Amino acid sequence: MDEKKEENEVQGLNFIEAEVAKDLEEGRNNGRIQTRFPPEPNGYLHIGHAKAICMDFGIAKKFNGTCNLRFDDTNPVKEDVEYVDSIKEDIQWLGYQWQNVYYASDYFQQLYDLAIRFIKEGKAYVDEQSAEQIAAQKGSPTVPGTNSPYRDRSVEENLKLFQDMTDGKVEDGKMVLRAKIDMASPNMHFRDPIMYRIITTHPHHRTGWKWKVYPMYDFAHGQSDYFEGVTHSLCTLEFEVHRPLYDWFIDQFADSDYRPKQREFNRLNLTYTVMSKRKMLQLVKEGLVRGWDDPRMPTICGLRRRGYTPESIHDFVYNKIGFTKYVGLIDMSVLESCIREDLNKRANRVCGVVNPVKLVLTNYPDNQEETVQMENNQEDENAGMRDVPFSKECWIERDDFMEEAPKKYFRLTPGNEVRLKGAYIVKCTGCKKDENGNVVEVYAEYDPLSKSGSGTPESNRKIKGTIHWVSVKHALEAEVRLYDRLFSCENPGEDKERDFHEMLNPDSLKIVKAYVEPSLANAKALDHYQFQRIGYFNVDPDSKPGALVFNRTVGLKDSWAKIANK
Protein backbone atom coordinates (compact mmCIF):
# COMPACT_ATOMS: atom_id res chain seq x y z
CA MET A 1 0.00 0.00 0.00
CA ASP A 2 2.67 2.42 1.06
CA GLU A 3 4.81 1.32 -1.82
CA LYS A 4 1.97 2.00 -4.22
CA LYS A 5 1.46 5.48 -2.83
CA GLU A 6 5.12 6.30 -3.17
CA GLU A 7 5.10 5.24 -6.76
CA ASN A 8 2.17 7.48 -7.48
CA GLU A 9 3.91 10.41 -5.89
CA VAL A 10 6.94 9.99 -8.05
CA GLN A 11 4.81 9.78 -11.18
CA GLY A 12 4.83 12.89 -13.30
CA LEU A 13 7.81 14.43 -11.54
CA ASN A 14 10.85 15.42 -13.52
CA PHE A 15 14.20 14.20 -12.27
CA ILE A 16 14.86 17.31 -10.17
CA GLU A 17 11.42 17.24 -8.59
CA ALA A 18 11.86 13.55 -7.87
CA GLU A 19 15.09 14.28 -6.04
CA VAL A 20 13.51 17.10 -4.07
CA ALA A 21 10.64 14.78 -3.13
CA LYS A 22 13.17 12.25 -1.92
CA ASP A 23 15.09 14.83 0.10
CA LEU A 24 11.85 15.90 1.69
CA GLU A 25 10.96 12.35 2.55
CA GLU A 26 14.36 11.76 4.09
CA GLY A 27 14.08 14.90 6.17
CA ARG A 28 17.12 16.55 4.61
CA ASN A 29 17.68 20.10 5.93
CA ASN A 30 14.80 19.61 8.38
CA GLY A 31 12.34 19.16 5.56
CA ARG A 32 12.76 22.72 4.38
CA ILE A 33 12.59 23.59 0.66
CA GLN A 34 14.04 26.85 -0.53
CA THR A 35 15.11 27.81 -4.03
CA ARG A 36 16.26 30.98 -5.72
CA PHE A 37 16.21 32.48 -9.17
CA PRO A 38 19.63 34.13 -9.59
CA PRO A 39 19.81 36.35 -12.67
CA GLU A 40 22.74 38.62 -13.32
CA PRO A 41 21.35 42.11 -13.99
CA ASN A 42 23.26 42.53 -17.22
CA GLY A 43 20.60 41.84 -19.83
CA TYR A 44 16.97 41.10 -20.45
CA LEU A 45 15.39 37.79 -19.56
CA HIS A 46 14.66 35.40 -22.42
CA ILE A 47 12.61 32.27 -22.94
CA GLY A 48 15.51 30.18 -21.62
CA HIS A 49 15.31 32.10 -18.34
CA ALA A 50 11.57 31.46 -18.34
CA LYS A 51 12.39 27.77 -18.23
CA ALA A 52 14.64 28.30 -15.19
CA ILE A 53 12.02 30.53 -13.56
CA CYS A 54 9.38 27.83 -13.99
CA MET A 55 11.76 25.36 -12.37
CA ASP A 56 12.89 27.53 -9.45
CA PHE A 57 9.51 28.99 -8.58
CA GLY A 58 7.67 25.84 -9.59
CA ILE A 59 9.61 23.60 -7.18
CA ALA A 60 8.96 25.98 -4.31
CA LYS A 61 5.25 26.06 -5.13
CA LYS A 62 4.93 22.33 -5.61
CA PHE A 63 6.65 21.42 -2.34
CA ASN A 64 5.37 24.25 -0.14
CA GLY A 65 8.73 25.93 -0.04
CA THR A 66 9.87 29.43 -0.82
CA CYS A 67 11.67 30.97 -3.76
CA ASN A 68 13.62 34.20 -3.59
CA LEU A 69 14.81 36.43 -6.33
CA ARG A 70 18.53 37.03 -5.97
CA PHE A 71 20.48 39.25 -8.27
CA ASP A 72 23.94 37.89 -8.88
CA ASP A 73 25.50 41.32 -9.05
CA THR A 74 29.17 40.67 -8.50
CA ASN A 75 30.50 42.33 -11.64
CA PRO A 76 29.83 46.10 -11.74
CA VAL A 77 31.50 46.38 -15.14
CA LYS A 78 28.51 44.76 -16.80
CA GLU A 79 25.58 45.34 -14.55
CA ASP A 80 22.96 48.04 -14.32
CA VAL A 81 19.70 48.92 -12.51
CA GLU A 82 17.94 49.15 -15.87
CA TYR A 83 18.07 45.38 -15.96
CA VAL A 84 16.96 44.90 -12.37
CA ASP A 85 13.62 46.53 -13.08
CA SER A 86 12.94 44.70 -16.31
CA ILE A 87 13.82 41.37 -14.72
CA LYS A 88 11.32 41.93 -11.91
CA GLU A 89 8.63 42.97 -14.34
CA ASP A 90 9.15 39.93 -16.54
CA ILE A 91 9.05 37.45 -13.65
CA GLN A 92 5.78 38.91 -12.41
CA TRP A 93 4.31 38.96 -15.88
CA LEU A 94 5.08 35.25 -16.07
CA GLY A 95 2.90 34.88 -13.00
CA TYR A 96 5.45 34.32 -10.26
CA GLN A 97 6.06 36.19 -7.02
CA TRP A 98 9.26 35.90 -5.03
CA GLN A 99 9.28 35.74 -1.26
CA ASN A 100 12.20 38.21 -0.93
CA VAL A 101 14.49 40.13 -3.20
CA TYR A 102 18.13 39.62 -2.36
CA TYR A 103 21.35 40.73 -3.94
CA ALA A 104 24.71 39.00 -3.86
CA SER A 105 25.97 42.50 -3.04
CA ASP A 106 24.05 42.24 0.25
CA TYR A 107 26.69 39.70 1.24
CA PHE A 108 29.80 41.59 0.19
CA GLN A 109 30.89 42.14 3.80
CA GLN A 110 30.09 38.57 4.81
CA LEU A 111 31.92 37.20 1.80
CA TYR A 112 34.85 39.46 2.51
CA ASP A 113 35.06 38.27 6.11
CA LEU A 114 34.95 34.72 4.86
CA ALA A 115 37.80 35.45 2.47
CA ILE A 116 39.87 36.76 5.39
CA ARG A 117 39.13 33.54 7.24
CA PHE A 118 40.32 31.52 4.24
CA ILE A 119 43.55 33.51 4.21
CA LYS A 120 44.07 32.99 7.95
CA GLU A 121 43.50 29.27 7.55
CA GLY A 122 46.06 29.12 4.78
CA LYS A 123 43.44 28.35 2.16
CA ALA A 124 43.83 31.51 0.09
CA TYR A 125 46.69 33.65 -1.17
CA VAL A 126 47.31 36.84 -3.06
CA ASP A 127 48.79 36.30 -6.49
CA GLU A 128 50.39 39.24 -8.26
CA GLN A 129 50.98 37.67 -11.62
CA SER A 130 49.32 38.92 -14.78
CA ALA A 131 46.16 37.29 -16.08
CA GLU A 132 48.25 35.79 -18.89
CA GLN A 133 50.74 34.22 -16.51
CA ILE A 134 48.00 32.78 -14.39
CA ALA A 135 46.27 31.37 -17.44
CA ALA A 136 49.50 29.81 -18.68
CA GLN A 137 50.05 28.11 -15.33
CA LYS A 138 46.55 26.71 -15.33
CA GLY A 139 47.58 24.05 -17.81
CA SER A 140 44.83 22.61 -19.96
CA PRO A 141 42.12 20.03 -19.43
CA THR A 142 44.63 17.33 -20.27
CA VAL A 143 47.78 18.93 -18.85
CA PRO A 144 48.18 19.65 -15.11
CA GLY A 145 48.88 23.19 -14.04
CA THR A 146 51.86 24.49 -12.10
CA ASN A 147 52.00 26.41 -8.86
CA SER A 148 52.23 30.17 -8.72
CA PRO A 149 55.49 31.50 -7.25
CA TYR A 150 53.36 33.49 -4.80
CA ARG A 151 51.43 30.44 -3.61
CA ASP A 152 53.29 30.02 -0.33
CA ARG A 153 53.34 33.53 1.05
CA SER A 154 52.87 33.90 4.77
CA VAL A 155 49.43 34.51 6.20
CA GLU A 156 50.56 37.96 7.37
CA GLU A 157 51.78 38.98 3.93
CA ASN A 158 48.58 37.72 2.32
CA LEU A 159 46.49 39.61 4.83
CA LYS A 160 48.42 42.82 4.20
CA LEU A 161 48.28 42.56 0.43
CA PHE A 162 44.57 41.74 0.45
CA GLN A 163 44.10 44.82 2.65
CA ASP A 164 46.02 46.88 0.09
CA MET A 165 43.74 45.55 -2.64
CA THR A 166 40.73 46.46 -0.54
CA ASP A 167 42.04 49.93 0.16
CA GLY A 168 42.48 50.76 -3.48
CA LYS A 169 46.26 50.82 -3.23
CA VAL A 170 46.59 48.29 -6.01
CA GLU A 171 45.80 48.87 -9.64
CA ASP A 172 43.13 46.78 -11.39
CA GLY A 173 44.53 43.51 -12.65
CA LYS A 174 47.71 43.62 -10.61
CA MET A 175 46.62 41.25 -7.87
CA VAL A 176 43.95 38.65 -7.21
CA LEU A 177 43.03 36.49 -4.26
CA ARG A 178 43.10 32.79 -5.11
CA ALA A 179 41.97 29.73 -3.22
CA LYS A 180 44.84 27.33 -2.55
CA ILE A 181 43.54 23.97 -3.68
CA ASP A 182 45.26 21.82 -6.31
CA MET A 183 46.91 22.99 -9.50
CA ALA A 184 47.07 19.41 -10.76
CA SER A 185 43.38 18.63 -10.26
CA PRO A 186 41.69 16.99 -13.24
CA ASN A 187 38.89 19.47 -12.61
CA MET A 188 40.12 22.81 -13.94
CA HIS A 189 37.98 24.66 -11.42
CA PHE A 190 40.11 23.34 -8.57
CA ARG A 191 43.33 24.79 -9.97
CA ASP A 192 43.49 27.63 -7.43
CA PRO A 193 40.38 29.46 -8.60
CA ILE A 194 40.31 33.23 -8.30
CA MET A 195 38.11 34.35 -5.40
CA TYR A 196 38.52 38.13 -5.65
CA ARG A 197 39.60 40.60 -8.29
CA ILE A 198 40.07 44.37 -8.18
CA ILE A 199 37.56 46.61 -9.96
CA THR A 200 37.96 50.36 -9.43
CA THR A 201 36.84 51.61 -12.83
CA HIS A 202 33.09 51.15 -12.43
CA PRO A 203 30.73 51.96 -9.58
CA HIS A 204 28.50 49.16 -8.41
CA HIS A 205 24.82 49.83 -9.08
CA ARG A 206 23.99 49.35 -5.41
CA THR A 207 27.17 49.83 -3.37
CA GLY A 208 28.61 52.63 -5.44
CA TRP A 209 32.34 53.13 -5.03
CA LYS A 210 32.52 51.43 -1.63
CA TRP A 211 34.25 48.25 -2.77
CA LYS A 212 37.46 47.95 -4.71
CA VAL A 213 37.45 44.17 -4.69
CA TYR A 214 34.63 41.95 -5.91
CA PRO A 215 34.07 38.23 -5.43
CA MET A 216 34.01 35.90 -8.43
CA TYR A 217 31.01 33.72 -9.21
CA ASP A 218 32.41 30.55 -7.67
CA PHE A 219 33.13 32.24 -4.39
CA ALA A 220 29.90 34.24 -4.32
CA HIS A 221 27.13 31.98 -5.54
CA GLY A 222 27.36 28.97 -3.29
CA GLN A 223 28.14 31.11 -0.26
CA SER A 224 25.13 33.32 -0.96
CA ASP A 225 23.00 30.19 -1.20
CA TYR A 226 24.39 29.10 2.15
CA PHE A 227 23.82 32.47 3.86
CA GLU A 228 20.22 32.51 2.67
CA GLY A 229 19.40 28.95 3.57
CA VAL A 230 18.81 27.74 0.03
CA THR A 231 18.24 23.99 -0.01
CA HIS A 232 18.19 23.41 -3.77
CA SER A 233 20.36 25.53 -6.01
CA LEU A 234 19.15 24.71 -9.50
CA CYS A 235 21.02 25.79 -12.56
CA THR A 236 21.93 24.74 -16.06
CA LEU A 237 24.23 21.94 -17.11
CA GLU A 238 27.32 24.03 -17.76
CA PHE A 239 27.68 24.49 -14.01
CA GLU A 240 27.89 20.79 -13.40
CA VAL A 241 31.70 20.93 -13.45
CA HIS A 242 31.56 23.68 -10.83
CA ARG A 243 29.59 21.54 -8.42
CA PRO A 244 32.57 19.94 -6.62
CA LEU A 245 33.99 23.41 -6.05
CA TYR A 246 30.59 24.69 -4.90
CA ASP A 247 30.60 21.91 -2.30
CA TRP A 248 34.27 22.37 -1.41
CA PHE A 249 33.94 26.04 -0.52
CA ILE A 250 30.94 25.41 1.69
CA ASP A 251 32.58 22.45 3.40
CA GLN A 252 35.44 24.70 4.46
CA PHE A 253 33.32 26.86 6.73
CA ALA A 254 29.92 25.22 7.28
CA ASP A 255 29.17 24.79 10.95
CA SER A 256 26.14 22.50 10.81
CA ASP A 257 24.62 19.69 8.80
CA TYR A 258 22.70 22.09 6.61
CA ARG A 259 23.88 22.00 3.01
CA PRO A 260 22.50 23.58 -0.12
CA LYS A 261 22.47 21.15 -3.03
CA GLN A 262 23.31 22.24 -6.54
CA ARG A 263 21.57 20.33 -9.31
CA GLU A 264 21.69 20.95 -13.03
CA PHE A 265 19.24 20.61 -15.89
CA ASN A 266 19.46 21.22 -19.62
CA ARG A 267 19.18 24.71 -20.95
CA LEU A 268 16.69 25.58 -23.66
CA ASN A 269 17.78 25.81 -27.26
CA LEU A 270 15.24 26.87 -29.86
CA THR A 271 15.50 26.68 -33.63
CA TYR A 272 15.89 29.83 -35.74
CA THR A 273 16.92 32.05 -32.86
CA VAL A 274 19.83 32.80 -30.56
CA MET A 275 19.73 32.74 -26.80
CA SER A 276 23.14 34.05 -25.82
CA LYS A 277 23.21 37.43 -24.13
CA ARG A 278 26.17 38.47 -26.23
CA LYS A 279 24.40 37.81 -29.50
CA MET A 280 21.14 39.33 -28.36
CA LEU A 281 23.01 42.43 -27.26
CA GLN A 282 24.64 42.54 -30.67
CA LEU A 283 21.25 42.38 -32.40
CA VAL A 284 20.06 45.32 -30.33
CA LYS A 285 23.26 47.41 -30.49
CA GLU A 286 23.65 47.04 -34.23
CA GLY A 287 20.02 47.91 -34.83
CA LEU A 288 19.31 44.56 -36.46
CA VAL A 289 16.12 44.52 -34.40
CA ARG A 290 14.20 47.42 -32.94
CA GLY A 291 15.23 46.83 -29.32
CA TRP A 292 15.13 44.26 -26.56
CA ASP A 293 11.36 44.02 -26.88
CA ASP A 294 11.32 43.64 -30.64
CA PRO A 295 8.67 40.97 -31.26
CA ARG A 296 11.23 38.88 -33.12
CA MET A 297 13.46 38.59 -30.06
CA PRO A 298 13.29 35.52 -27.79
CA THR A 299 13.20 37.87 -24.79
CA ILE A 300 10.26 37.72 -22.41
CA CYS A 301 9.39 41.32 -23.27
CA GLY A 302 9.72 40.52 -26.97
CA LEU A 303 7.42 37.54 -26.69
CA ARG A 304 4.95 39.62 -24.69
CA ARG A 305 4.91 42.29 -27.36
CA ARG A 306 4.61 39.61 -30.01
CA GLY A 307 1.39 38.41 -28.36
CA TYR A 308 2.56 35.40 -26.39
CA THR A 309 0.72 34.80 -23.12
CA PRO A 310 2.25 33.72 -19.79
CA GLU A 311 0.01 30.65 -19.89
CA SER A 312 1.36 29.56 -23.25
CA ILE A 313 4.94 29.88 -22.03
CA HIS A 314 4.16 27.96 -18.88
CA ASP A 315 2.53 25.20 -20.93
CA PHE A 316 5.55 25.12 -23.22
CA VAL A 317 8.02 24.76 -20.39
CA TYR A 318 6.14 22.35 -18.19
CA ASN A 319 4.16 20.21 -20.56
CA LYS A 320 6.08 20.30 -23.78
CA ILE A 321 9.83 20.54 -23.36
CA GLY A 322 10.52 19.16 -19.88
CA PHE A 323 13.70 19.07 -17.85
CA THR A 324 16.43 16.53 -18.55
CA LYS A 325 20.20 16.34 -18.86
CA TYR A 326 20.16 16.04 -22.62
CA VAL A 327 21.18 19.12 -24.56
CA GLY A 328 18.77 19.24 -27.45
CA LEU A 329 17.28 21.72 -29.85
CA ILE A 330 13.56 22.37 -29.61
CA ASP A 331 11.70 23.15 -32.78
CA MET A 332 10.09 26.58 -32.79
CA SER A 333 6.89 24.92 -34.00
CA VAL A 334 6.40 23.54 -30.49
CA LEU A 335 6.33 27.03 -28.99
CA GLU A 336 4.04 28.16 -31.80
CA SER A 337 1.61 25.33 -31.18
CA CYS A 338 1.41 26.41 -27.52
CA ILE A 339 0.38 29.94 -28.32
CA ARG A 340 -2.08 28.79 -31.00
CA GLU A 341 -3.70 26.45 -28.52
CA ASP A 342 -4.04 29.16 -25.90
CA LEU A 343 -5.22 31.90 -28.26
CA ASN A 344 -7.68 29.56 -29.96
CA LYS A 345 -9.61 29.53 -26.71
CA ARG A 346 -9.29 33.18 -25.75
CA ALA A 347 -8.89 35.36 -28.84
CA ASN A 348 -12.00 36.87 -30.39
CA ARG A 349 -12.36 36.46 -34.12
CA VAL A 350 -12.39 39.50 -36.34
CA CYS A 351 -12.07 40.23 -40.03
CA GLY A 352 -8.84 41.77 -41.19
CA VAL A 353 -7.64 41.85 -44.76
CA VAL A 354 -3.89 41.88 -44.90
CA ASN A 355 -3.31 41.86 -48.66
CA PRO A 356 -6.38 43.63 -50.00
CA VAL A 357 -8.08 43.71 -53.36
CA LYS A 358 -11.53 45.18 -53.94
CA LEU A 359 -14.56 42.95 -54.48
CA VAL A 360 -17.59 44.63 -56.13
CA LEU A 361 -21.02 43.00 -55.88
CA THR A 362 -22.43 44.22 -59.18
CA ASN A 363 -26.05 43.40 -58.38
CA TYR A 364 -26.05 44.95 -54.89
CA PRO A 365 -27.80 48.34 -54.67
CA ASP A 366 -25.27 51.18 -54.86
CA ASN A 367 -26.00 53.02 -51.65
CA GLN A 368 -27.37 50.20 -49.58
CA GLU A 369 -25.67 49.07 -46.42
CA GLU A 370 -26.71 46.62 -43.77
CA THR A 371 -25.54 44.95 -40.62
CA VAL A 372 -24.66 41.30 -40.30
CA GLN A 373 -23.96 39.39 -37.13
CA MET A 374 -20.88 37.35 -36.48
CA GLU A 375 -19.81 35.08 -33.66
CA ASN A 376 -16.91 36.41 -31.62
CA ASN A 377 -15.48 33.03 -30.81
CA GLN A 378 -17.16 29.72 -31.48
CA GLU A 379 -14.68 28.06 -29.08
CA ASP A 380 -16.11 30.13 -26.23
CA GLU A 381 -19.85 30.01 -25.70
CA ASN A 382 -19.79 33.17 -23.59
CA ALA A 383 -18.05 35.24 -26.24
CA GLY A 384 -21.29 36.47 -27.84
CA MET A 385 -21.93 38.10 -31.20
CA ARG A 386 -21.11 41.41 -32.78
CA ASP A 387 -22.50 43.59 -35.56
CA VAL A 388 -20.47 44.09 -38.69
CA PRO A 389 -21.44 46.51 -41.48
CA PHE A 390 -21.77 45.22 -45.03
CA SER A 391 -22.06 47.03 -48.36
CA LYS A 392 -21.59 46.76 -52.13
CA GLU A 393 -17.79 46.95 -52.02
CA CYS A 394 -15.59 44.85 -49.79
CA TRP A 395 -11.90 44.31 -49.33
CA ILE A 396 -10.92 40.67 -49.69
CA GLU A 397 -7.55 38.92 -49.71
CA ARG A 398 -5.74 38.88 -53.03
CA ASP A 399 -5.11 35.19 -52.44
CA ASP A 400 -8.84 34.56 -52.40
CA PHE A 401 -9.20 35.27 -56.10
CA MET A 402 -7.56 33.54 -59.03
CA GLU A 403 -8.51 34.13 -62.62
CA GLU A 404 -7.34 30.67 -63.50
CA ALA A 405 -7.54 28.36 -60.55
CA PRO A 406 -6.13 24.91 -60.00
CA LYS A 407 -8.25 21.99 -58.90
CA LYS A 408 -9.36 22.05 -55.25
CA TYR A 409 -9.29 25.86 -55.19
CA PHE A 410 -12.45 26.67 -53.26
CA ARG A 411 -12.29 30.45 -53.46
CA LEU A 412 -13.25 33.10 -55.98
CA THR A 413 -12.65 32.23 -59.60
CA PRO A 414 -14.99 33.05 -62.48
CA GLY A 415 -18.11 30.90 -62.24
CA ASN A 416 -17.43 29.74 -58.70
CA GLU A 417 -19.43 30.49 -55.57
CA VAL A 418 -18.14 31.33 -52.11
CA ARG A 419 -19.73 32.38 -48.86
CA LEU A 420 -18.78 35.81 -47.58
CA LYS A 421 -18.41 34.90 -43.93
CA GLY A 422 -21.53 35.88 -41.98
CA ALA A 423 -23.13 37.53 -45.03
CA TYR A 424 -24.07 36.25 -48.49
CA ILE A 425 -23.18 33.63 -51.03
CA VAL A 426 -21.60 35.32 -54.04
CA LYS A 427 -20.76 34.05 -57.50
CA CYS A 428 -17.65 35.34 -59.20
CA THR A 429 -18.19 36.89 -62.61
CA GLY A 430 -14.76 38.24 -63.49
CA CYS A 431 -12.23 40.93 -62.73
CA LYS A 432 -10.61 44.11 -64.01
CA LYS A 433 -6.89 44.37 -64.58
CA ASP A 434 -4.52 47.25 -65.08
CA GLU A 435 -2.14 47.65 -68.04
CA ASN A 436 0.38 45.37 -66.29
CA GLY A 437 -2.09 42.58 -65.85
CA ASN A 438 -2.56 43.09 -62.12
CA VAL A 439 -6.02 42.45 -60.80
CA VAL A 440 -7.48 45.70 -59.49
CA GLU A 441 -11.10 44.69 -58.94
CA VAL A 442 -12.95 41.44 -58.61
CA TYR A 443 -16.61 41.17 -59.63
CA ALA A 444 -19.34 38.97 -58.25
CA GLU A 445 -23.10 38.75 -57.94
CA TYR A 446 -24.70 38.07 -54.61
CA ASP A 447 -27.75 35.95 -53.85
CA PRO A 448 -30.10 38.19 -51.80
CA LEU A 449 -31.85 35.14 -50.33
CA SER A 450 -28.67 33.55 -48.99
CA LYS A 451 -28.00 35.79 -45.99
CA SER A 452 -26.37 33.91 -43.12
CA GLY A 453 -28.72 33.04 -40.32
CA SER A 454 -31.83 33.95 -42.30
CA GLY A 455 -32.92 30.32 -42.33
CA THR A 456 -33.92 30.35 -46.00
CA PRO A 457 -33.18 27.26 -48.09
CA GLU A 458 -30.82 29.44 -50.13
CA SER A 459 -28.89 30.42 -47.01
CA ASN A 460 -28.48 26.83 -45.97
CA ARG A 461 -26.85 25.70 -49.19
CA LYS A 462 -23.51 24.02 -48.60
CA ILE A 463 -20.75 26.10 -50.13
CA LYS A 464 -17.24 24.73 -50.09
CA GLY A 465 -15.41 27.99 -49.56
CA THR A 466 -15.93 30.77 -47.04
CA ILE A 467 -13.85 33.94 -47.17
CA HIS A 468 -13.50 36.93 -44.89
CA TRP A 469 -14.10 40.52 -45.96
CA VAL A 470 -14.27 44.11 -44.73
CA SER A 471 -16.74 46.64 -46.11
CA VAL A 472 -14.70 49.28 -47.97
CA LYS A 473 -16.88 52.10 -46.77
CA HIS A 474 -16.49 51.10 -43.12
CA ALA A 475 -12.98 49.70 -43.10
CA LEU A 476 -10.30 50.94 -40.74
CA GLU A 477 -6.83 51.22 -42.14
CA ALA A 478 -4.18 49.58 -39.99
CA GLU A 479 -0.47 48.92 -40.03
CA VAL A 480 0.22 45.23 -39.75
CA ARG A 481 3.64 43.89 -38.87
CA LEU A 482 4.16 40.41 -40.20
CA TYR A 483 6.92 38.62 -38.33
CA ASP A 484 8.79 35.54 -39.35
CA ARG A 485 11.74 33.69 -37.87
CA LEU A 486 14.69 35.96 -37.11
CA PHE A 487 17.27 33.62 -38.63
CA SER A 488 17.07 31.59 -41.77
CA CYS A 489 19.09 28.69 -40.44
CA GLU A 490 18.01 26.28 -37.74
CA ASN A 491 20.81 26.71 -35.27
CA PRO A 492 22.58 30.03 -35.79
CA GLY A 493 24.29 29.75 -32.42
CA GLU A 494 26.06 26.56 -33.43
CA ASP A 495 27.22 27.56 -36.88
CA LYS A 496 30.70 28.95 -36.24
CA GLU A 497 31.62 29.03 -39.91
CA ARG A 498 29.15 31.58 -41.13
CA ASP A 499 28.82 35.17 -40.12
CA PHE A 500 25.97 35.97 -37.84
CA HIS A 501 24.62 38.62 -40.23
CA GLU A 502 24.47 36.23 -43.16
CA MET A 503 22.23 33.94 -41.20
CA LEU A 504 19.61 36.60 -40.46
CA ASN A 505 16.32 36.16 -42.28
CA PRO A 506 15.96 39.26 -44.46
CA ASP A 507 12.17 38.81 -44.41
CA SER A 508 11.76 38.54 -40.66
CA LEU A 509 9.60 41.68 -40.70
CA LYS A 510 7.19 42.84 -43.38
CA ILE A 511 5.05 45.86 -42.75
CA VAL A 512 1.83 46.06 -44.73
CA LYS A 513 -1.22 48.27 -44.95
CA ALA A 514 -4.31 46.32 -44.03
CA TYR A 515 -8.03 46.91 -43.60
CA VAL A 516 -9.81 45.77 -40.47
CA GLU A 517 -13.42 45.81 -39.36
CA PRO A 518 -14.66 48.89 -37.44
CA SER A 519 -15.14 47.01 -34.14
CA LEU A 520 -11.38 47.27 -33.73
CA ALA A 521 -11.43 51.07 -33.47
CA ASN A 522 -10.83 50.99 -29.71
CA ALA A 523 -8.59 47.95 -29.47
CA LYS A 524 -6.17 48.30 -26.58
CA ALA A 525 -2.44 47.60 -26.52
CA LEU A 526 -1.61 43.90 -26.20
CA ASP A 527 -5.22 42.76 -26.86
CA HIS A 528 -5.32 39.45 -28.70
CA TYR A 529 -7.38 38.75 -31.79
CA GLN A 530 -7.68 36.14 -34.43
CA PHE A 531 -7.86 37.64 -37.88
CA GLN A 532 -10.05 34.96 -39.28
CA ARG A 533 -8.32 32.57 -41.69
CA ILE A 534 -5.03 34.52 -41.32
CA GLY A 535 -3.56 34.22 -37.87
CA TYR A 536 -3.38 35.51 -34.34
CA PHE A 537 -2.54 39.19 -33.93
CA ASN A 538 -2.21 41.53 -31.03
CA VAL A 539 -2.27 45.28 -30.70
CA ASP A 540 1.20 46.78 -30.59
CA PRO A 541 1.91 49.41 -27.91
CA ASP A 542 2.69 51.79 -30.80
CA SER A 543 -0.99 51.61 -31.76
CA LYS A 544 -3.22 54.69 -31.33
CA PRO A 545 -6.86 55.35 -32.10
CA GLY A 546 -6.93 56.23 -35.77
CA ALA A 547 -3.50 54.69 -36.34
CA LEU A 548 -3.88 51.07 -35.39
CA VAL A 549 -0.85 48.79 -35.35
CA PHE A 550 -1.07 45.01 -35.14
CA ASN A 551 1.62 42.38 -34.70
CA ARG A 552 1.21 38.94 -36.13
CA THR A 553 1.80 36.63 -33.19
CA VAL A 554 1.63 33.48 -35.27
CA GLY A 555 -0.15 32.44 -38.43
CA LEU A 556 -2.96 29.93 -38.49
CA LYS A 557 -2.04 26.53 -39.83
CA ASP A 558 -2.53 26.72 -43.56
CA SER A 559 -3.23 23.40 -45.21
CA TRP A 560 -4.08 25.12 -48.50
CA ALA A 561 -0.57 26.56 -48.64
CA LYS A 562 0.77 23.02 -48.36
CA ILE A 563 -1.41 21.79 -51.21
CA ALA A 564 -0.64 24.85 -53.34
CA ASN A 565 3.10 24.41 -52.87
CA LYS A 566 3.06 20.91 -54.26
Next chain:
RNA sequence: UGUUCCUUGGUGUAAUGGUAGCACAUCAGUUUCUGGCACUGCUUGUCAGGGUUCGAAUCCUUGAGGAACAACCA
Protein backbone atom coordinates in the same frame (compact mmCIF):
# COMPACT_ATOMS: atom_id res chain seq x y z
C1' U B 1 44.19 11.92 -25.91
C1' G B 2 42.14 14.38 -18.54
C1' U B 3 37.53 15.08 -15.57
C1' U B 4 32.30 15.26 -15.51
C1' C B 5 27.79 14.53 -17.98
C1' C B 6 24.63 12.76 -21.92
C1' U B 7 22.49 9.14 -25.99
C1' U B 8 14.47 6.34 -26.65
C1' G B 9 10.63 7.78 -33.90
C1' G B 10 12.31 13.72 -37.84
C1' U B 11 12.32 16.86 -32.96
C1' G B 12 11.47 16.92 -27.69
C1' U B 13 9.95 13.93 -23.77
C1' A B 14 7.59 9.42 -20.66
C1' A B 15 8.13 4.41 -19.10
C1' U B 16 11.97 4.48 -11.82
C1' G B 17 13.66 -4.51 -13.80
C1' G B 18 7.43 -6.37 -16.16
C1' U B 19 2.45 -4.12 -22.65
C1' A B 20 7.93 1.23 -25.49
C1' G B 21 3.54 5.80 -24.62
C1' C B 22 2.71 11.24 -25.32
C1' A B 23 3.41 16.06 -27.74
C1' C B 24 5.11 18.74 -31.98
C1' A B 25 6.11 17.81 -37.06
C1' U B 26 4.72 14.68 -41.42
C1' C B 27 1.18 12.00 -44.38
C1' A B 28 -4.08 10.24 -45.35
C1' G B 29 -9.14 10.98 -44.06
C1' U B 30 -13.89 12.90 -41.35
C1' U B 31 -16.18 17.41 -40.03
C1' U B 32 -16.64 22.66 -40.77
C1' C B 33 -20.27 29.49 -42.60
C1' U B 34 -12.27 30.01 -40.52
C1' G B 35 -8.50 25.17 -46.01
C1' G B 36 -8.55 27.25 -38.38
C1' C B 37 -10.44 24.24 -34.19
C1' A B 38 -12.10 19.22 -33.24
C1' C B 39 -11.97 13.99 -34.50
C1' U B 40 -9.91 9.30 -36.87
C1' G B 41 -5.98 6.70 -38.89
C1' C B 42 -0.83 5.69 -41.03
C1' U B 43 4.45 5.88 -40.97
C1' U B 44 8.82 6.22 -38.00
C1' G B 45 12.34 4.65 -32.13
C1' U B 46 15.47 2.21 -27.21
C1' C B 47 23.61 4.28 -30.40
C1' A B 48 26.51 -0.78 -31.02
C1' G B 49 28.53 -5.36 -28.92
C1' G B 50 28.84 -8.49 -24.63
C1' G B 51 27.02 -9.82 -19.64
C1' U B 52 23.37 -10.35 -15.23
C1' U B 53 18.04 -11.89 -15.11
C1' C B 54 12.29 -15.88 -15.98
C1' G B 55 12.26 -10.88 -18.00
C1' A B 56 16.65 -5.07 -19.66
C1' A B 57 15.30 1.34 -22.71
C1' U B 58 16.30 0.68 -17.41
C1' C B 59 21.52 -2.87 -13.92
C1' C B 60 27.03 -4.23 -15.15
C1' U B 61 30.87 -3.98 -19.02
C1' U B 62 33.42 -2.60 -23.54
C1' G B 63 33.12 0.52 -27.57
C1' A B 64 31.03 4.58 -30.67
C1' G B 65 29.01 9.43 -30.91
C1' G B 66 27.92 14.17 -28.54
C1' A B 67 28.35 18.13 -24.72
C1' A B 68 30.63 21.04 -20.74
C1' C B 69 35.31 22.65 -18.43
C1' A B 70 41.63 25.87 -19.81
C1' A B 71 37.31 34.53 -18.45
C1' C B 72 40.54 38.85 -13.15
C1' C B 73 32.23 36.58 -16.89
C1' A B 74 27.98 34.45 -14.63
